[in-house]
Amino acid sequence: MSYLSLPSSSSSSSRRTWRYEVFLSFRGEDTRNNFTGHLYEALQRKGIHTFKDDIKLPRGKQIRPELLTAIEQSQISVVVLSKNYANSSWCLDELVEICKGINKPGYTVLPIFYHVNPSDIRKQEGPFKEAFDKYEQNSSLEIPKWKSALENVADLAGHHVNGNKSESDIIEKIVMDVTDRLKHKFSSLADDLVGMQSRVEAFVNLLNLDSSDDDVQFVGILGMPGVGKTTLATVVYDIISRDFEACCLLEDVSKHKGPDGLVRLQTQLLSETVGIDQEVWNKLKGIELISNRLRKCKTLIVVDNVDCVDQLEKLVGKPEWFGPGSRIIITTRDEQILERHGVHNDKVYKVELLTNEEALELLCRRAFKSDHPGDGFEELTCKLLQYAKLLPLAIKVLGSSLVNRKQSVWKAQLERLKENPNQEVMGVLETSIGLLEPEDQDIFVDVACFFEGVDENYAKKILDHCGFNPELGIENLCKKSLIAIVNGTLWMHDLLKEVGRKIARREFPREPGKWSRLWLYKDLQAVKTATEKVEAIVLKEKDVDVDEMLPLRAEALSQMTRLRLIIFPSMKFAGKLNNLSDGLRFLSWKKFPFSCLPSSFEPTKLVELILIDSNIRLLWEGEKALPELKIIDLRGSKNLIKTPNLKGVKNLEKLDLEGCSGLLEVDASIENLGKLKILNLRDCDRLISIPNTLFLSTSLKTLNVPGCLILAQRLNFGSPP
Template identity: 75%
Template sequence: MNYLSLPSSSSSRRTWKYEVFLSFRGEDTRNSFTDHLHAALQRKGIYTFKDDKRLQRGESIRPELLKAIEQSRISLVVLSKSFADSTWCLDELAKICEAIGQPGYTVLPIFYHVDPSDVRKQRGDFKQAFDKHERGSSDKVPGWKSALEQVGQLAGYDVRNKSESGIIDEIVMDVIHKLKHKFSSLADDLVGMQSRAEAFEKLLNLDSSDDILFVGIWGMPGAGKTTLAAVVYDRISHNFDASCLLLDVSKDRKRSGLVRLQQQLLCETVGKDQEVWEEHTGTNLISTRLRETKTLIVVDGVDHFDQLKKLVGKHEWFGPGSRIIITTRDDKILERRGVGKDKVYKVELLNDEEALQLFCVRAFKSDVPDDGFEELTHSFLQYAKALPLAIQVLGSSLRTRKQSEWKALLDRLKEIPDREIMKVLETSVHSLDQRDEDIFVDVACFFKGEDEKYAKKILDHCGFNPELGINILCERSLLVIVNGTLRMHDLLQEVGWKIAKGDFPQEPAKWSRLWLYRDLQAVRTVSNVLIIHREDVDVNEMLPLRAEVLSQMNCLRLIIFPSMKFSGKLNNLSNDLRFLSWQKFPFSTLPPSFEPAKLVELVLIDSNIRLLWEGVKALPELKTVDLRGSKNLIKTPNLKGVKNLEKLNLEGCSGLLEVDASIGDLTKLTFLNLKSCDRLISIPNTIFLSTSLETLNLPGCLKLAQRLNFQGPRGPNEQS
């Protein structure tokens, strides 16, 4: 169970959108106490509604506020001297008081330099305010008075003659305690996790504020290492001055090295955008910026010691009280890092009671089996053998099915050796509709660990419905989205690979997808999709691929190549392509026969392109062309056949001399980036008259600036 599972929705539970609603008199505290309180809540990751931060422009304010109150678990009411002067504040307070007593809802009054008894009895400033309201003959006055009386009787915080910063710290800690820092919202579906989290926290020795500890989580795939680390992180991160959760670092390292992870760690802990260009710089920054900071870092999915060395190298990199949590399948990595056996938590499989409860939650939305399903439940648990991921997937696939369907599925599973948990997962995948299964296989082969929006964009280009499909995969426990990233258990990924290979596991030429460099070398034709990840081959040992092989692949819908070595001539590219991304494209032009009518996005960053194509090509679906860093590009192509183009990125095309006049005819172009095209001397005047263009980026176009006799930004449509 290397991922988080969220609880099922229930009609009997109130739906919370915000954790805290802040009610206050803007003239009194908006830019002082309330602003500081709001910032303190945000620093601890508490989702807070504050009217000048959350209201959408153009919406009616009052209904939005009332709705936000209903959707908040806690209301903090800052009662200041002129609070009652505002009918707006009083209406807000009356709405807040309506919810007092409802399960899970809390109101905390903050008496900001006012006497609680004055609030309760409407004396002093509050009496003067109500005298004005009563002269106005408002029929709301009795309700307002009742609300003030009610909130004035609640236990709250009296700010008079006290340190505001100290009170704010107390309030934030009280809120965190009342929220249980989100763990309660996960516990319904994380069977057995609370006891494990509490046991692991003992190893962290959180009461000690001086020592710096490295602690490990170790166990087999699917046992729940990542889930445990994420839950503990959620429970304790508010105790630290800075924190960062780095998920699946081995995947990131293979795809883009450690630079992105180093940058993420610095941004989330130091709190500012940190530019890291190479690993040595990142290591130096991490080792110096956090020395005085009490920091919590989770480094998840470590498979190489170098990852630890460059992300959380030594104890002295971090301030007193810091805790570094490492999850890995390889206990030798922990041993090498010096994490003692007494500081390693081994994640065991579920016991019988936990396995039964988890299965029932998934299959029946209950802690016990439905009548008549007891024996069948026992049989499925025997098959799953206490592996949390297998239990979750099986239980979800059986939900709402009849007994006859359970028996049929169990009979089918009996044909597969029970030691092969992979078969359990594969059965669940094959229960999907074909389109959803295609999305699952694409995610398994290409998009595991990728940004959700990026994956959905490409899947959408390929003609799928990823918004629905991804949701279905999440509902079936086949996929989870964590911090905007697609996560899939390793065993599920193996299922996707098996489906892609079909009945020919030893013949890559017959697979529906290719995702490893070594497999492409044995291929002549592929019917579906092609993508290459380079991690299976050392770049220094990489043999060139023959371009003629790629030229023979006529039915590709997707190509994503990192920088690779090619030999020969590229005579052809599949006209079925929907998305083409090829870093350092080695050829000077695209093949003359290449005219993909369904191509949506063309990305050739740092390419060797001199001219993209000759003449006019009919590319009606093409919306994005990205040629950044293509220094040999001399001129943009004729774009008359690309009428739906929306984005053209030519940043860093230092050899570019001319932009073709056809660009002025594009009525849907919104983005044109010519930054650092320092040899550019010609651009159509019609581009400055475009009604669709929103961004025109020209910094660094020195020759063009001299020719057009302008300096700096040219107006609202140009960025500097």
């Protein structure tokens, strides 16, 4: 059984997207106002997107190039061969172009023999001989091509109009034939179907409709919000629905919450599939009716935008509810819903973002009602696509909002989007985030603000230090199509990233001091008053230009008492750092500008302390209880004189002092560290001594001392490596 006449992957570059479903070729004087006119109207009534030259050609344009383009972009060419067809060199040129695609996958030529004999066409006899006799008198060079095209089309199976049957009956059969070859209603969604051909073909193959088995199959469509899951499901439903006994498309079931919502959906399902008009009073009665009435019907059901397993259990619970050969299509953003309902991974189609070419075409169709940007809009179009980042929802919404708008309006819209993302797009994306568990939402916001484009393992390490469960959380976000892991790196769509950052800003978009997270230097600089809102600050080297930016206020940082995470590149600070949040779990500050950590700083949950190339002379005075601290990294801190008292850091596993060229002594408390595995003293060239007990440590795996010249001499190591 062949459901689609679509291009194969090998031909996708030449016929990747059909603009028209049918191209009508005919001799206007013979059939324009009768047979062909009626056929065109019948095709239109069926929603079949048809090109007919006197209808579709824009005024003022050259006819020949437009016709050739229309032929190339049509899936089926219907050729009405009438007695005077060959009298038109125009028609014959059309036919030559049409026949060029006869053997291409996905392309069909359907001849209509209108009161002519195929044999006369093939052999150029009768009226066709008369036409060619005239051409030969003019010594036309195109004659061999024309004859070959007529021979090719005459050999194809087609429809005959010869007076034995009414033309209306024949037109009805032709329309049915065309519909069977197309098996879809793409035209009803024409503006949304850019890039849909290959996706439809792949998903229909996944449905395995040609299978001789009569098993019931549940098949999923998965993808991030706005990527086109519903469009794909709707198109496929239109393609295959006629081959099922009972059909129903339940749109956006996530909007129907609670028992009453499910009961309404059950009622709709029964009404559309088997015509039961009685009201369903409760979910259990609905389940009973669905499973009893549909168990013998070959059924097609689309359950769209599922966000809860209970919706599936009450609507399409088990395969035995449906008759042999049934197909249940489920669209969702959450892979876990499909898993919990027993949909196998090999029965899940993941919808990808558009390609660059598809995104451009979709935007042009929406904004310009054309396949190309308007004159002077090329650069503006590129900028809008950079914002939308290949997401169909964003492209459709923004493109539709700019139809027939001036360049000045486009520029104003682009400027507004920098500060205020489109609310219609954001609303769809935010819905998914609102359904997350609180910890998963925190991880999502952290990734959006700090870790998109960052190594997966590094991000997980920091999130783990922050008290989250990143193994579970990252997996949940991946399964909900909110993030992805690409080559070991966390990836998130830019618009989802903007949603996460909007959550961080909450209801204070212009007051960074009240945000939960800060990720830009300018925003941190704007914090002037005490705040208990900020819980994490991560600045990236590439976003900080030390020479161009004013110093930050150390006092503002001192007042952020809820901080759990700080990652700073080298930056300028003014004032005194009187305090740091005791809630810190991870502190990384390159070129820390102060000589000592604040005396009041006792972060009992701190796991890593990284102060590379710092100005530290003594890390802290006295003893501090830091039971969670596992790593201290002070590499390159040339002013460091002595390591601190480490008695309260009993779980320390790594102490990295490489390049601390001012270091004279390692404090004796280091001998109490029963879990220390790595001590790096490389290039501590003024170091005089280390506790002898270190050499008896059973936990220490690596003691790195190359470049410690004085120490090597005192310990009789000889010349250091």
